[in-house]
Amino acid sequence: MTQTVFAPWDDPDQQPLIRFQNVTKRFGEFVAIDDLTLDIFEREFFALLGPSGCGKTTMMRMLAGFESISEGRIELSGKDIGHVPPNKRAVNMMFQSYALFPHLSVWDNIAFGLRRDRKSKEEIDSRVTEMLKLTRLEKFARRKPHQISGGQRQRVALARSLAKAPKLLLLDEPLGALDKKLRQDTQFELMDIQESTGTTFVIVTHDQEEAMTVASRVAVMDEGRVIQVATPANIYEYPNSVYVADFIGDVNIIDAKARPMGENTYALDWIDGQPPLRAESKTGFSEGQQAHLAIRPEKIRITKEKPEDAPNALEGKVLDIAYLGNLSTYHVQLPGGQVIKAQTANTRRIARRDITWEDPVWVSWSATAGVLLEH
Structure with missing residues (x-):
């Protein structure tokens, strides 16, 4: 049995759950979100990733209804939610501080x-039991927040957010307070819970590893714009x-001038006195155009001897x-x-290890190892 790949964004017939259409948000003179258009689909685990101040939390607060929109519109299930108050949206938000009631x-x-919401006692009992089971907290039901660990408090906040079965759950840096090991474990728990409930999750994070681990898609943001x-x-x-x-991730960027050498193949003049590098790229570059070769460190070989057959081999020393x-x-x-x-x-x-500090070495990579970028 072949497993179908979850990729609603590639299907032109799929309607997005959330649609940002030319959304701009200003605080006085400052433009926090700049003419942003973005679709997020049902059942997605979507990550907004970027440095502090890039606008990702503002986007989330607009979705939750805590911030108004200056221009454009936001749709949820095809309906404009710009004027719908936060408590009337099928959206829940889980804050970084968890905001649990200590008493x-x-x-x-x-x-x-x-x-x-005035649910009946039976409904409440059944739903809370279900949420405790989902987040593996049955044993802790009678404890107060201060009697459980940070990771468990995080799961209580998640269970509370999911109890009302929102269409959309917004998570603002939800794992920021946890140590690295616990954070990694909790990432996988979040993914399992998201998959089993089918709720659409949108997570705000500045931790690239976290975004890459949990998300079906990632929006990389900078200065109020989505870059990719x-x-x-x-x-990656x-x-x-x-x-x-x-x-x-980690990357090497080599600035060069491109020279077309044939179909999708370029010579890169990068420094005087050094032979040109070779790269393949489906993006077209003209003669002498400025280009940037981005190569991940794991795609570069390091050897003591000069490699025989590498199209790109450079001599250097270990610093x-x-x-x-x-x-x-x-x-x-x-x-x-x-x-x-x-x-x-x-x-x-x-x-x-046979290579150490100050050693003369060769670094080499194939013509397809890097990505040639225009800007």
Whole structure:
């Protein structure tokens, strides 16, 4: 049985759940969101990713109804929600601080919204039990928030947000307060919960690793604009700009002038006195056009001997080594002074490593290893 790939954004017949249409948000003179158009589909786990101040939280607050729109419109299920008050939207928001009621038990925290909606006792009991099970909190139902761990409090906040079965759950830096190990575990829990409930999740984060782990698609933002929207794999492998390449993961950027050499093949003149580099690109570049070659460190080989058959091989010396347990990143200085990072998996014990500081080495990569970018 073949598994169908979840990609509603590739299907022209699919209607988005959320639609931002030419949305602008101003605070006085300051433009926080600049003419933004974006579609998010049902059942998506969508990440808004960018540095502080890029507008991602403002977007989320507009979706929740806490901020008004200066221009444009936001639709939820085809309806304009610009004038719908927050409590009338099928949207729930989970805050970074979790905002749990300290005097209420885990059970009562989860039941809070249902009681306010005047649900029957049977409905509340059944829904809270379901949420406790979903978030694996049954054992903690009678405890108060201060009697459980940070990760458990985070799950209580999630259970409370999902109890009212919103169409859309907004998560603002939800894992920011957790330590790295717990954060990673919780990311997978979030993905499982999102999948089993089928709720559309939109998460705001400045943590690229988190966005790449949990999301079906990622929108990389800068200064109120969306720079690229794509699946995590495509954002990583096919960034559309130096900004995106640089924001996601580690990358080497080599500035050069492009010379067409045949179909989709270019020579790159990058520094005087060094042979041109070779790159393949489906994006067209004209003779002498400025280009930027973005190559991930794991796609660069580092060797002591000159490789025989590599289309790109440069000599340098090891300036620095960052040992990350499973990986080592070598910083190699080239003759022109530029530093290239090459990454290798540590399959052998560190004592048996054959390349060390100050060693003369060769870094090499194929013509298809990098992405040629215009800007």
